[in-house]
Amino acid sequence: MSDYFLEKYAKENNKDIKRFSTPAIDMLMDYHWPGNVRELENCIERAVLLCEEGVIHSYYLPPTLQTGAESETLPAQSLEDAVARLEKEMIIDALKNAKGNSAMAQQKYYIQLPVNSAIRHKDMALTIIISANS
Numbered sequence: 001m002s003d004y005f006l007e008k009y010a011k012e013n014n015k016d017i018k019r020f021s022t023p024a025i026d027m028l029m030d031y032h033w034p035g036n037v038r039e040l041e042n043c044i045e046r047a048v049l050l051c052e053e054g055v056i057h058s059y060y061l062p063p064t065l066q067t068g069a070e071s072e073t074l075p076a077q078s079l080e081d082a083v084a085r086l087e088k089e090m091i092i093d094a095l096k097n098a099k100g101n102s103a104m105a106q107q108k109y110y111i112q113l114p115v116n117s118a119i120r121h122k123d124m125a126l127t128i129i130i131s132a133n134s
Contacts, residue, residue, distance in 0.1 A: 001037070001040065002028055002040065005040065005041050005044040006020065006044055006048065006056065009044060009049075010048055013048055013049060015048060016054055017054055018054050018055065019054075019056070020055070021055050021057045021058060023057070023058040024047075024056050024058045027061055028040075028043075028061070031064075031065050043061060046062060091105075093109075094109035
């Protein structure tokens with residue numbers, strides 16, 4: 001039924017959309033559809049109108065389908081942990097790209113790191129030692 005509505009609204013709106021992505025299909029299948037067929041039709045029409053590619057991705061579906069509870073994608077970590085992990089990855093990437101040269105990493109990648117000090121990330125079990133000789 002989803003494919004029928006996809007084809008109908010893609011043709012009606014002159015869009016070349018061929019299919020749904022796997023995550024989008026999973027979200028459509030997992031949703032309980034209290035509005036039945038009419039709600040499904042409206043959902044797919046909305047996705048077609050928003051879509052600018054040949055595939056309907058999950059982010060084109062309405063927010064009611066995208067909740068963490070509905071899609072079982074609740075975050076496994078806190079925001080603080082996620083920010084700390086991202087910061088760690090960015091520092092490591094900058095140092096790798098600068099071949100360990102902390103001055104170059106700071107200048108080229110706009111990272112402000114104190115020279116000759118350790119940067120410690122809480123609960124990440126990582127310490128990066130930056131030396132002045134790098």
